[in-house]
Amino acid sequence: MTPLTGYLLLSTGLFAIGLAGVLTRRNAIAVLIGVELMLNAANLNFVAFWRYGAAGDFLTGPTFVLFAIAVAAAEAAVGLALVIAVYRHYRTANVDEVDRLKG
Amino acid sequence: MSVVFGLTALLTLASALAAVMLRNLIHAALALAVTFAGVAAVYLQLGAEFLGFAQVLIYIGAVAILIVFAVLLTRGGEVPVGGVHASRWWVGALVALAVLATVGWATSSMALPRELQTTPPTLAVGRLGEALMGRWVVALQVLGVLLTAALIGAVLLAWRGGAGDGPKTGSEEHS
Known part of the structure; x- marks a missing residue:
């Protein structure tokens, strides 16, 4: 097993665990935790391919990860604010019970 | 495949599983912080020091704390009576397992290009x-x-x- 395969398998495991969290948890914050895990798995892939990928002196991998981290931070801020707004209205953060857009 | 990478990967995967499985959301958020630290350690091993530090600053310092605050604001720390997982949770687990099997099989049987980098690139x-x-x-x-x-x-x-x-x-x- 090459080092690259090890990093890619770690990233695959992280992604699958995050997906399981998104699909099985009932609390909206737990769903967001799963999304964060999946985003980290994607970033890990970028860095692994930058380190072990085809030869070349490019900075595209780390730059892409920097942008992804910034976008993920914005996503987390808006997502958690939405969860708080929904909780204030429904008095619950359970995604099973939040099924209307109209108040 | 070094011992350090094996230990880091094990810690990262175990804490990620804990973040998804733990019933108390505060515990899950703290396990998520451990996962972020593990990913930062992997970045350091890959030679991307700046990304490792950015990961610590942004994910552990901001995102994990933000999640803890959101849990406190929505009283998510209390374990609900119906359980924390959906009633048909095994469907989601099956889908995740299928994704893991497919992508893992594709990754391990992937034909890598010949001219892989042997010297680590500097960031x-x-x-x-x-x-x-x-x-x-x-x-x-x-x-x-x-x-x-x-x-x-x-x-x-x-x-x-x-x-x-x-x-x-x-x-x-x-x-």
Whole structure:
């Protein structure tokens, strides 16, 4: 097993665990935790391919990860604010019970 | 495949599983912080020091703390009577297992290109800054606008009383 395969398998495991969290948890914050895990798995892939990928002196991998981290931070801020707004209205953060857009 | 990588990967995967499985959301958020630290350690092993430090600063220092605050604000730390997992949780677990099997099989049987890098590339922060300010300056500006808009939107959404009546001046300390 090459080092690259090890990093890619770690990233695959992280992604699958995050997906399981998104699909099985009932609390909206737990769903967001799963999304964060999946985003980290994607970033890990970028860095692994930058380190072990085809030869070349490019900075595209780390730059892409920097942008992804910034976008993920914005996503987390808006997502958690939405969860708080929904909780204030429904008095619950359970995604099973939040099924209307109209108040 | 070094021992250090094996230990880091084990810690990362175990804490990620804990973040998904733990019933108490505060514990799950703390396990998520451990996962972020493990990913940062993997970045350091890959030679991307700046990304490792950025990961610690942004994910552990900001995102994990933000999640803990959201849990406290929504009283998510209390374990609900119906359990924390959906009633048909095994369907989601099956889908995740199928994804793991498919992508893992594709990854381990992937034909790698011949000319792999043997010497680790260097990530000079100065060159990264020059690239951000030169080649990707438009993307950087767009990202700044996106972050500003997202943060203003988040403050408006989470404002006490909802987005309907808008923020009141002088009450920032309550937000």
